[in-house]
Amino acid sequence: MSSNAVSINLNERRSTFGLSMVLAGVPLCVSGLMVGGGLAAGLTMRECIEAAIVGSLILTVYASLVGVIGARTGSTTTALLRGVFGEAGSKALAVILALCLCGWYAVQVDFFGQTINHLFPTGGLFTEPKIAALWGGILMMSSALFGYRGLAILSIAAIPLITILAIFGLSESIKTDIWAIVPRQGQSFGNAVSLIVGSFAIGATVNADITRYAKGVKESIVATSVGFFLANIFILICGAASTLATGSSDLIASMVGLGLGGLGLVILILGQWTTNDNNLYFASTNITSAFPNARKGVTTSVFGVGATLLGVAGISHAFIPFLIWLGILIPPVGGIIVSHYLILNRRRVSLDANKVQACSALLAWIGGALIGAYSVLGIPALNSALAAMGIYLVSTWVLKKATLNP
Numbered sequence: 001m002s003s004n005a006v007s008i009n010l011n012e013r014r015s016t017f018g019l020s021m022v023l024a025g026v027p028l029c030v031s032g033l034m035v036g037g038g039l040a041a042g043l044t045m046r047e048c049i050e051a052a053i054v055g056s057l058i059l060t061v062y063a064s065l066v067g068v069i070g071a072r073t074g075s076t077t078t079a080l081l082r083g084v085f086g087e088a089g090s091k092a093l094a095v096i097l098a099l100c101l102c103g104w105y106a107v108q109v110d111f112f113g114q115t116i117n118h119l120f121p122t123g124g125l126f127t128e129p130k131i132a133a134l135w136g137g138i139l140m141m142s143s144a145l146f147g148y149r150g151l152a153i154l155s156i157a158a159i160p161l162i163t164i165l166a167i168f169g170l171s172e173s174i175k176t177d178i179w180a181i182v183p184r185q186g187q188s189f190g191n192a193v194s195l196i197v198g199s200f201a202i203g204a205t206v207n208a209d210i211t212r213y214a215k216g217v218k219e220s221i222v223a224t225s226v227g228f229f230l231a232n233i234f235i236l237i238c239g240a241a242s243t244l245a246t247g248s249s250d251l252i253a254s255m256v257g258l259g260l261g262g263l264g265l266v267i268l269i270l271g272q273w274t275t276n277d278n279n280l281y282f283a284s285t286n287i288t289s290a291f292p293n294a295r296k297g298v299t300t301s302v303f304g305v306g307a308t309l310l311g312v313a314g315i316s317h318a319f320i321p322f323l324i325w326l327g328i329l330i331p332p333v334g335g336i337i338v339s340h341y342l343i344l345n346r347r348r349v350s351l352d353a354n355k356v357q358a359c360s361a362l363l364a365w366i367g368g369a370l371i372g373a374y375s376v377l378g379i380p381a382l383n384s385a386l387a388a389m390g391i392y393l394v395s396t397w398v399l400k401k402a403t404l405n406p
Contacts, residue, residue: 014213022157022210023227025274026203027235028162031108032275033268034319035199036239037254042187045178048240051189052233055196058382060229062197062331063204064221065338070208071220077206077282078289081333084340086358093333094290100202100326101283102307105137108276109311109317110135113271118256118266130312137308140273144280159274165267166238171243172258172355181244191324196236197381198327204228205334206282264341270352274404280304331333332368332388336361339389344396356399364392 039048069080077097082090113133120127126135207224213283214220246254255264285301365388372384 012213012216015159016219019210019214019219019223020226022221022278023207024231025165026157026227026278027164027200027232028137028253029108029235029271029275031104031111031199031243031272031319032232032235033166033239033255034111035196035244035323036236036241037070038195038323039192039236040240040243042183042185043240044182045244047192047239049190050311051192051196052236054379056229056232056236057191058193058197058379059200059204059232060225061201062334062338062385063228065205065342066334067203067207067211067214067224068217069221069337069341070211071214071217072376073208074212076289078286080208080337080341082290084336084357085361086355089362091290091357092284097202097206097330097333098283098286098303100330101102101279101286102303103310103315104202105276105279105283105304105307105323106310107322108272108315109133109137109140109308110314110316112272112276115265115268115272115315117281119383120267122338130314133312134308136269136272137276137304137311140276141280141300141304141308142194142261144277144284145297158189161267162271162274163234165264165271166235168264169242169255169258170238173238173245174246176245178241178244188335188350190377193379194327194381195323196232197379198323198325198332200232201326201330201334201381203278203282205330205337206286209282209285217391280307302350325372326384327383328372329369331381331385332365332372335368335385335388336364339364339392341392356396360392360395360399363395364388367391 001173028307036048036052039051043051043076058183060175066077069075073080076147078090078094084090085093110129110133113129113131113136116132117128117129127132173305211220211224234247242254242258246257248254248257255268262365282302283298283303287293287299287303288296340361368384368388371387372380
């Protein structure tokens with residue numbers, strides 16, 4: 001590894017259990033349940049399970065490869081992007097990723113307001129959806145201000161409760177004959193998998209921001225698998241089952257219909273919190289890494305307040321289209337990072353890109369996204385990532401042969 005790699009100190013490395021809890025906290029949330037519900041809108045229960053396994057496997061492989069790079073280098077995602085896309089390109093991507101993460105934060109804030117209103121329907125102005133979203137967004141911002149320590153403490157406390165809630169909801173759901181239910185409107189298996197990949201494509205792409213704290217490559221892969229495979233499959237199945245059992249597209253209402261009660265909604269709120277502090281932490285980390293003069297606390301606060309206001313405005317109505325586009329635009333970035341650091345530069349990691357690399361990366365990102373968007377066969381999210389990897393490898397070789405490398 002070259003001397004310019006940005007590594008964290010050895011004493012900053014964290015336990016595999018702690019990393020696993022942080023990464024498991026990403027899918028274990030209301031939006032994860034809603035993605036499962038989105039699957040149930042067009043698939044049978046058996047097809048939902050198959051899509052959950054395939055989509056989560058793709059996410060796990062993708063996130064693990066990015067995570068291995070983070071564990072080896074100790075570098076942030078933005079630092080890794082700078083080694084591929086160059087200074088200007090990495091800054092632009094850091095802003096794009098941060099804005100996408102803020103979009104996720106806004107969606108969760110909107111859900112939070114709705115959950116509070118279901119929990120306290122007669123609570124007056126304080127529990128009105130928009131007002132609850134406002135104070136909830138500010139509250140959830142608090143743990144992100146404490147950095148990794150805040151994420152780990154909250155995740156370790158909330159995840160067991162969320163798991164118990166989801167198991168209870170699943171057990172209530174299977175009391176009905178959910179296996180015999182056929183959705184009114186079908187959807188292709190490929191689109192369903194892309195919906196899953198899109199749901200946590202950003203989290204997988206910025207996985208290095210968490211796995212750089214891992215003690216080694218094995219620890220990074222274990223923690224990533226717990227979060228992106230086991231926890232993700234579990235929450236998707238729970239969301240799909242509850243939606244099929246109640247016949248309601250309103251996830252919160254369906255949870256209430258299953259008899260989860262007030263305690264269940266409180267736990268759902270904790271699930272929203274564990275995901276949202278991750279979103280805000282990743283967003284601010286990307287910006288402060290790309291722009292060293294930016295202060296972490298100020299960046300976190302500005303993003304938190306801005307995303308909260310978007311949530312208050314009711315951004316969750318665009319949830320599913322948002323996920324589909326993320327599943328096409330974001331995976332190519334991770335595919336390029338993997339091509340660069342695990343194929344072309346396995347022995348020497350440099351965080352300074354030359355013009356050849358930057359041009360190749362830009363071509364690969366645009367090409368991968370277009371192929372993912374217009375591909376007829378296969379899984380769009382997977383197509384975009386693999387296409388970007390191939391385009392980057394080929395274009396780098398061609399540009400070098402053309403002696404464009406200074």
